[in-house]
Amino acid sequence: MRQNVNKNQVSVQKQNVSLLEKTCDLIRNFPEYLDVVVSVARKTDGRYWADLFTAAGRSTELFEDCFQRRWYRTAACYILVIAKLEGSAVSQYCALRLLQATLDESLYELAGELVRFLLRSGRDFEQSSTDSDKLSPRFLGYFLFRSSFSRSSLDKSPSVKDQSAHIASVKNILENHASYLMSGKELSKLVAFVKGTQFDLVEYLQRERYGSARLENFASGLELIGQKLQMGMLQSRLDAEFLLAHMCSVKFKEWIVVLATLLGRSEVLFDLFRHDMRLWKAYSMTLQSHPAFAEYHDLLDDLEKKLSTTANSEDK
Template sequence: MQVWYPSPGADPFKQEDFLQLDPELEFDREVYPLGLLPNAGVVVGVSQRMSFSACTEFPCFEPSPQAQTILHCLLRHLLQRDKREEALRLAQLSAEKPHFSHCLEWLLFTVFDADISRQNASKNRTAASNHATNSSLLEKTCHLIRSFPEYFDVVVSVARKTDGRHWADLFTAAGRSTELFEECFQRRWYRTAACYILVIAKLEGPAVSQYCALRLLQATLDESLYELAGELVRFLLRSGREYEPATTDSENLSPRFLGYFLFPSSFKRQSVDLKSSSFKEQSAHIASVKKILESHASFLMSGKELSKLVAFVKGTQFDLVEYLQRERYGSARLENFASGLELIGQKLQMGTLQSRLDAEFLLAQMCSVKFKEWIVVLATLLRRSEVLFDLFRHDLRLWKAYSITLQSHSAFTEYHDLLESLEERLWSIANSDEI
């Protein structure tokens, strides 16, 4: 506490000594310290804020409790003095405390930011010497944080907060971006691995980043992480245009693009037009994207995993209509109405709102390509009598087959009221036509 809050005593700090303290070891000067809270790893203090009351014209000052983490300051303090074992023991004791990951991230950021500032401040010999010392501190910091599983998230989060021009220095100390990506990939930490894609593009080149992104795309589809898969698809389609040799502008790879993976909701979605004429002109990895997406769509459609199919289409913006037109007699085909109605009803679990919304979405897609087999099944599950009536009034043979099937299977007794309603409407329209 004396280091950060000098106070009078037997051997008080001199003012000039206080001014020379490392600014990163200072705390908020507007917070008066009251003590330490070891279980949380914070300094507890109090600050005041001004408030106004209707009963008086004078302002009131209200005390407000404040807390500030100390772990990153203590670790930096120890590492600066080359006390690595002590720093590691302290970090291990604090690993279960709240905001541990944030403290590690703040530690690495402050060390790295000081390194960047020192580089920009001066180019003389003294500055170069200090820079060498601070680079050593950066390596010590990375070595310390690597002892914890938060390391991979911490490193890429710090990269996101800094200019891409300095990434090479960070990853020289932290490890090659491709190696960090591979470790995340093997541990199935796919969201963290995705954050390394743009770093790899900057440091290792677009070809390497595209290869990593394709591998990650397949893995995220296998795990049904469709929102993340959609971000990877958009990155791969974008990289075919932005990462060409003629346009390797550093702005294209600035840290703000990491938001694609960390904060997808803040970016406007772009539709994935895989069938446009420009698609044929894209590089081979774009064709690989299309192949991967179509293969996964066939897998879901063949297994009648329709809820996953809807999530896949919405997450990746996959062109389901074009796929259905091509696969009408392939993976999208329904061999038998009765078995299809029973299986799809079990898969969709129509008792939930989300399943009904998924079925409505699929019905709209099937209607757009006039896929009768699927329209009949989905409209029956949704009890959309107007859709069925419009279909059967122009195809009475289909109506007869439909009616016989529902009446002959005991599993479909719940649809008999729907059948009676349709029969009555079709009979009335038939009579009016005869008149």
């Protein structure tokens, strides 16, 4: 009796798998196929994912299809599936690739989700004991993604056995992107990047004060940053305020002067110059000697009055 029941169960399972395969074959040629498969997976108990992706295609291959088409949001949805079916090492490797790609495309909210996944999976890694987790990302990448990976990207992949290296890989990707944005003075993107990924801008500024965050020249910096930020727009002013607050927290004078000037924040400049009159004189001469900075002359007059009043009060 029990044997008959077991045979019936096996028969039903085979019929279900066969039906699933036929369904996948039917919709495979539609452009929505990759979205449909992962949407079904998200609404299905994870215990049935193996059957689903046996019929629909290997999760890593579907991820790769999304990645090559730059369907990064859909690709991100496959990460959890890959983690369950292929192991943490593979999912982390895919997520690192996707993180770099989303940063390159300025998709910072999605990048933030990937960062949180990577940091969480890094902490949880030791709890995983599947065979896939014991393989290095480089080894897995050779078989799964050899057509689309450069040697340099493989060499930079984190060691699965060393989670501090894994976390360092995430931080390295984020810091490199921050340096890229800071060097190009892409400040609105920098703000979006910091907010989206929760990147520690203060720590970065402290470390890169004389590196990628350095301003070589006040006049050229003011002109370039003014052009980049387009201060006539409300969002740009909010971005500048955000950056100014961070620059003030690390006492980064060069940036404080530029951003406060663009924002017309005379109180910030006054507080800075009253303790450093040499800086005030250099600032005043620069703005007066450049015709392009005529718009700041009212700000100069206001500062000069405040500083003169303060000097007279101290003399008395």
